[in-house]
Amino acid sequence: MPPQHPSEPSPGRLAVLRGPRPPQEYTARKITALTANPACARRAVLDAAGVDKALLAQRLGHEPRFGQSPFAIRRERSFEALVKWGGYAELVRLLREQLGTPVEEAAVADLNEVGGDDSLALRARETRRLLGRLASGADERLILDRPVLTLEVAGQTAHVIPQALSHRTGGRFYVVEIRSFPAIDGQANPTAVAQTTKQAAVSVLALQHTFAELGLAPEAISHMFLLICPKDFSNRPYGRLIDLRQELQALRFQLSRLRRADDLAHALSPSATLDAERPESEIDATMRELDASYTPDCLSFCEMSRYCRDEATACASPARLGGAVRNSLPGIDSLRTALGRLDGVSAPGTAEEAVIARLRAAERLRRLRGGATA
Ligand code: SF4
Incomplete structure (x- = not known):
């Protein structure tokens, strides 16, 4: 059999990621949830592979707490x-x-x-x-x-x-x-x-x-x-x-705006798995290979939200505080980095200078208003 080009669609790749369980079909509910966060590659692959996200979240120790009773x-x-x-x-x-x-x-x-x-x-x-x-x-x-x-x-x-x-x-x-x-x-x-x-x-x-x-x-x-x-x-x-x-x-x-799930799946390492029967560490490693785009809104529609929230908290992602904060800090992937730049612990890179200048201006304004109130 001739070798397959990595960019060629391979319907088997998503099935291999899912493991032996039968695929869960897309539903209108799932599609609306997916389009609520089109930047999230993680959800795109999980849904396209037909993974049981509730089961996977449980396996990773983050029981989903929403859905119809x-x-x-x-x-x-x-x-x-x-x-x-x-x-x-x-x-x-x-x-x-x-x-x-x-x-x-x-x-x-x-x-x-x-x-x-x-x-x-x-x-x-x-x-x-x-x-x-x-x-x-x-x-x-x-x-x-x-x-x-x-x-x-x-x-x-x-x-x-x-x-x-x-x-x-x-x-x-x-x-x-x-x-x-x-x-x-x-x-x-x-x-x-x-x-x-x-x-x-x-x-x-x-x-x-x-x-x-x-x-x-x-x-x-x-x-x-x-x-x-x-x-x-x-x-x-x-x-x-x-x-x-x-x-x-x-x-x-x-x-x-949704990216092709098959292309995203191809970019994962060969040993990647989203099979709930595999060791937690292997699933966790695969999840981290897939770019997530967490915002607190995820809590209302995605089974993986508690997992993604803990991940965003651990790396102090600006998205942890909501889409508005994330969008106000383009190019800054951690709140710790932003604080370090503000405190002068480290110097901002060229791409960060404008954002840090805005944060400093906001801080000055807050102090002024605080002084006026006092
Ligand atoms: S909870 Fe995680 S996987 Fe689900 S949409 Fe949000 S970031 Fe993506």
């Missing part, structure tokens, strides 16, 4: 079953209410499996076949339950699975997301809505990507998605159309 997951599943009951009768009702389409019922294609086979490749193929039919005008009133769409993320093909795709209504298809957080007097928790909106944007982008691959007109995809959640304190489904244009634009930009 089993109770919330159960509640979401039972609410989703309620919305889907009777051939998505509630979805059809909500589309009628929101868009004024006079459709009373629709057929449903269950894409959770195809002929008893739940492999993603087969489900994606069947989704594409049905999308082709729908776009050609056949099966106008067909709802797709859990369609499997594809999207390029950091040089890898990700499978994105929205909860549903509406039947064609007013000439358009709508991505549907079902969540169990309530809308009280028409208002749901803004943070939860923002998160869901970002995830819906991933689904719409994947739908656009799939349409483009099939040569279908993207105008048939709505830039609104239908959020369905329980109304007030009842279990009655409530629906609201939400505009995604801003999120779509932001997401496209963030995805374009």
Whole structure:
């Protein structure tokens, strides 16, 4: 076999890093977390390799402390079953209410499996076949339950699975997301809505990507998605159309900033591993080879955040104090270095002079203001 050039894509490299465990798929949730910190090579490789990050964090002694509770997951599943009951009768009702389409019922294609086979490749193929039919005008009133769409993320093909795709209504298809957080007097928790909106944007982008691959007109995809959640304190489904244009634009930009995970994986040493069964010291050494871009925001979306926070603390990284501090100290990788320069222990290099001068000016200002207050 001819030797492989290091820059040639090697799908096996990421699998070797992961070890024998089956890969964890990209999800809309994961993709939004990845794009929240596109500068982080560490997360890009972990996700592209399909590593179980929660397990890896545990193995490194940093149990993640966030995520949906089993109770919330159960509640979401039972609410989703309620919305889907009777051939998505509630979805059809909500589309009628929101868009004024006079459709009373629709057929449903269950894409959770195809002929008893739940492999993603087969489900994606069947989704594409049905999308082709729908776009050609056949099966106008067909709802797709859990369609499997594809999207390029950091040089890898990700499978994105929205909860549903509406039947064609007013000439358009709508991505549907079902969540169990309530809308009280028409208002749901803004943070939860923002998160869901970002995830819906991933689904719409994947739908656009799939349409483009099939040569279908993207105008048939709505830039609104239908959020369905329980109304007030009842279990009655409530629906609201939400505009995604801003999120779509932001997401496209963030995805374009992600570096190719395969290239990053190639740059690691041959013995690198992210296999949770291997000794902790080997995993730790690999993690340190991968550039991280920690900020305190990571604590709200990444399973590795406690590990990365301890690492940032140990090396006194400016990012430990937040993105604003990190961005104010370009070229300075340690707070100890900054303090040393300020105290005159060491002289700033040419690239650091402007930053140190700004810090001195800030210090003078603080003293002046302190004096004025006293
Ligand atoms: S916690 Fe670590 S791995 Fe996760 S996004 Fe932040 S820096 Fe990257």
